[in-house]
Amino acid sequence: xxxxxxxxxxxxxxxxxxxxxxxxxxxxxxxxxxxxxxxxxxxxxxxxxxxxxxxxxxxxxxxxxxxxxxxxxxxxxxxxxxxxxxxxxxxxxxxxxxxxxxxxxxxxxxxxxxxxxxxxxxxxxxxxxxxxxxxxxxxxxxxxxxxxxxxxxxxxxxxxxxxxxxxxxxxxxxxxxxxxxxxxxxxxxx
Amino acid sequence: xxxxxxxxxxxxxxxxxxxxxxxxxxxxxxxxxxxxxxxxxxxxxxxxxxxxxxxxxxxxxxxxxxxxxxxxxxxxxxxxxxxxxxxxxxxxxxxxxxxxxxxxxxxxxxxxxxxxxxxxxxxxxxxxxxxxxxxxxxxxxxxxxxxxxxxxxxxxxxxxxxxxxxxxxxxxxxxxxxxxxxxxxxxxxx
Numbered sequence: 001x002x003x004x005x006x007x008x009x010x011x012x013x014x015x016x017x018x019x020x021x022x023x024x025x026x027x028x029x030x031x032x033x034x035x036x037x038x039x040x041x042x043x044x045x046x047x048x049x050x051x052x053x054x055x056x057x058x059x060x061x062x063x064x065x066x067x068x069x070x071x072x073x074x075x076x077x078x079x080x081x082x083x084x085x086x087x088x089x090x091x092x093x094x095x096x097x098x099x100x101x102x103x104x105x106x107x108x109x110x111x112x113x114x115x116x117x118x119x120x121x122x123x124x125x126x127x128x129x130x131x132x133x134x135x136x137x138x139x140x141x142x143x144x145x146x147x148x149x150x151x152x153x154x155x156x157x158x159x160x161x162x163x164x165x166x167x168x169x170x171x172x173x174x175x176x177x178x179x180x181x182x183x184x185x186x187x188x189x190x
Numbered sequence: 191x192x193x194x195x196x197x198x199x200x201x202x203x204x205x206x207x208x209x210x211x212x213x214x215x216x217x218x219x220x221x222x223x224x225x226x227x228x229x230x231x232x233x234x235x236x237x238x239x240x241x242x243x244x245x246x247x248x249x250x251x252x253x254x255x256x257x258x259x260x261x262x263x264x265x266x267x268x269x270x271x272x273x274x275x276x277x278x279x280x281x282x283x284x285x286x287x288x289x290x291x292x293x294x295x296x297x298x299x300x301x302x303x304x305x306x307x308x309x310x311x312x313x314x315x316x317x318x319x320x321x322x323x324x325x326x327x328x329x330x331x332x333x334x335x336x337x338x339x340x341x342x343x344x345x346x347x348x349x350x351x352x353x354x355x356x357x358x359x360x361x362x363x364x365x366x367x368x369x370x371x372x373x374x375x376x377x378x379x380x
Contacts, residue, residue, distance in 0.1 A: 104358040108206060109206050160354050161347040168312075
């Protein structure tokens with residue numbers, strides 16, 4: 001039951017963000033009364049904290065599946081992640097974006113505690129991409145002077161902008177174009 | 191009165207987005223009763239349509255002030271715009287972002303008519319940046335093979351991601367770092 005509520009929250013927050021998501025909408029697909037919600041969670045904010053944690057785990061495993069795939073070259077692994085994420089967005093008609101992007105956009109109306117939680121998740125994603133860029137650099141696919149830490153930070157900035165634009169245009173063009181251009185910078189032709 | 195309501199709406203939508211902005215909150219700083227709102231606007235959606243138009247005009251004039259400044263080199267004009275926008279965000283404690291970014295993020299819960307209106311504004315911003323990049327190219331500051339149209343599209347993708355991140359981190363670091371990296375690509379050292 002608890003897991004079903006978290007799952008429902010993850011879907012709704014990924015699609016609509018915090019402000020547009022009421023507790024009733026979270027309960028509806030799970031089919032439980034409001035009292036049950038407060039049995040598991042003390043407040044909407046405590047619930048959202050747990051939803052962010054669950055999303056962070058879900059997304060880290062998506063990243064690992066592609067970025068740690070030893071059968072692919074490091075830069076191709078990043079493209080694989082982008083393709084998988086683009087397919088995921090297409091599957092839901094480009095209505096669902098990034099839960100962190102939605103909450104970050106709404107930050108001025110959210111509790112301060114969310115800020116640090118979201119920043120920590122971005123830092124985690126950043127380190128995963130940095131590791132992959134570093135592997136590309138070691139194999140000579142990326143310029144030895146490229147600042148992989150800085151690139152990883154900029155990757156998620158561009159990614160969030162691309163996801164936002166993909167929701168608007170309802171195509172994966174922003175995601176694909178961003179990834180291609182991002183990886184073209186500092187890339188050493190093979 | 192009408193202009194004051196539009197101004198109040200622009201401030202609130204830039205800070206909180208659509209879902210978190212009720213008509214009462216728009217009326218409050220202006221100090222008019224709800225009936226007056228419906229005298230000027232038939233609905234919240236019609237009001238927001240006009241707020242987007244007003245924001246589009248406001249932002250186009252900010253862009254023009256910097257991008258058409260003949261006293262500066264074309265690429266420096268883009269940095270000037272970034273600096274001015276970063277100062278604007280700092281002035282409001284990084285609570286206010288981009289009205290278009292906020293609405294784009296909320297797109298799945300908004301009327302379809304907003305989609306086309308927002309896309310048209312992005313297309314307008316894109317053409318203004320493209321013109322400036324083209325001027326840089328003609329003066330030999332940007333590689334002659336650089337695809338300025340594609341760069342202009344990617345500029346606004348990265349920009350929206352950077353604004354989102356600046357709201358989260360409450361610093362202008364994402365804006366400055368994004369602009370520096372973006373313009374470093376294809377730039378010809380002087």
